[in-house]
Amino acid sequence: MDSNTQRELYQQMVMIRTYEETILREYHADKKPVFDIGAGLIPGEMHLAAGQEPVAAGVCAHATEGDSVTATHRPHHFALAHGVEINAMTAEIFGRVDGLGRGRGGHMHLFDPKAKFSCSGIIGEGLPVAVGQALAMKRRGTNNVAIAVAGEGAANQGAFHESLNLAALWKLPVIFVVEDNDWGISVPRSQSTSVPSNAVRAAAYGIPGVRVEDNAVESVYEEAGKAFERARNGGGPSLLEVSTLRLWGHFEGDAQGYRSDLEGVPGRDPIPTYEQTLRDARVIDDSFVEQTRSEAVKRVEAAVEFAKSSPEPDPSTAGDYVFA
Template sequence: MTVQDTAVSASSLTVQERRELLRTMHLIRSFEEAILRDYHADKAPAWDIGAGLIPGEMHLSAGQEPVAAGICAHLTRDDAVTATHRPHHMAIAHGMDLDRLAAEIFGRETGLGKGRGGHMHLFDPDTHFSCSGIIAEGYPPALGQAFAFQRRQTDRIAVAVTGEGAANQGAFHESLNLAALWKLPVVFVVEDNDWGISVPRAASTAIASNADRAAAYGMPGIRVEGNDVEAIHAAAAEAVARARSGDGPTLLEIHTLRLWGHFEGDAQGYRPELSTVNEHDPIPAYQARLVADGVLSDEDAAALKEEAVARVDAAIGFAKNSPTPQPEEALRYVFVEGA
């Protein structure tokens, strides 16, 4: 296992690359803040998870933006990404259409799945993106995608993302074994946000780092500490290059942060560090770093945020103004028609 050093005195990234990382993180956070606002807007006075503009469960990724920005900076739209039940950051960083993403979350006909899938079941052929609420479900499909890319002799790769709790699932180990055996072009990513719902990782996982498990399958294992987008970017660069060159898979475990609850409505009484969690918000920290390094001014930083908010507001407006599915067509696009 390698622990990626986050104490880098001088960045190897260009000014534009560093700005783009911050731009991506601002866009993700602005989207999550907008969903948070509209999700809670009409669920009072009595909490009803089935009520409102956005019914159902909601898992938001605030705090995990560095993972998506750092990894997806190396991907093209032709690469495949399979994500978790907390998928928005990866979807946005991978270039998913923001209007169609918002419309799907709001259950509208203009959404990715015609409003039938909701936020945990995003499928986008244009960016080869998928996700599911099933734990570790994205690993086996990523192998299928990687196998197809390999057979076609392309340099396309698959990136499979899961949480640290899912590393104890059989699908995790089976996928690592087969990917290593066939030298598939896949990058496995474990987002370690310390909590599997309400269970701390120490109570469920026998080892301190899932990156150690890579050695059992003959692949590199790297753990990145500090939720540092540039360190994540550097680790992902090596893993992606290895996959594209035909040298096989890599396992990246990234210690990140879940700023908000496991789901919206989660009281988070199990978190002893809850009162100080906002002090570790990665976006203000990275923005301050870029300002200190002369990469951008305070005015530039504010403009990036305003740009992100404007893009998100337009997407939310598109979603709210889109039609909802008619009740008599509720099963359309769900089952195969006209066999």
């Protein structure tokens, strides 16, 4: 891997982490002294992706204009890595009229037609959608690729198997990405899944399946590159599972009493690990690190200010933008 790509992967990961840390700050700022999920500038549930940056950075580094991403209820890292407009995305999270969905959807329902990005609070919802997108791409004769993201828990949904079956049968250009962060909310994979890795399930559909260990962004990049090449060249779908890490709770307010691994979690943070790797290889230095962090903070804070300055939806428009 060339040094420019390594630096870009690092920058993307820092950008995502900066965003999640800032949303975390804003989400909890006015939910004290007693946590109230419905209070504050950002009401409702919040699922943050700190620790899972390598998956989005490594996969989306190969995406080009016209490629699509369907993400999960934990969507910010893939949205940013895929080029969703940060100001409109942040305004949507704050429930403001300048948001992607005019403030109607919130953070679990980000939809950006220009970037071809969507997500949903329904587990596994994006998998068949991605298959449909890939079918359209193939019929139009493009070389675009649909990326379907799911958690390891969603791989036990019927929609997962139905989607892999059709994508394989029709040789569609879709990449199924499974983020294995060890926990389906509070249930460990070992208590919900009959196989040690979802990657082995690819064999049932006659498609390649690979698991990337250690939350390593360069390994994700390498394996995703193979899947993109296969899809663009008419080879059909691939399944990529990444062993990643959920640094924080399933949702904000999650006490995580079910986790026995919390003490060791900070030491598994992928960003300082990758930063040290690049420092040792003399790919980055103090100046580059400081500049990367400074630029990320500047961009994210500007997006937050944009969101806060956007008006809230007028209650009289509650019936707008609905089917009936």
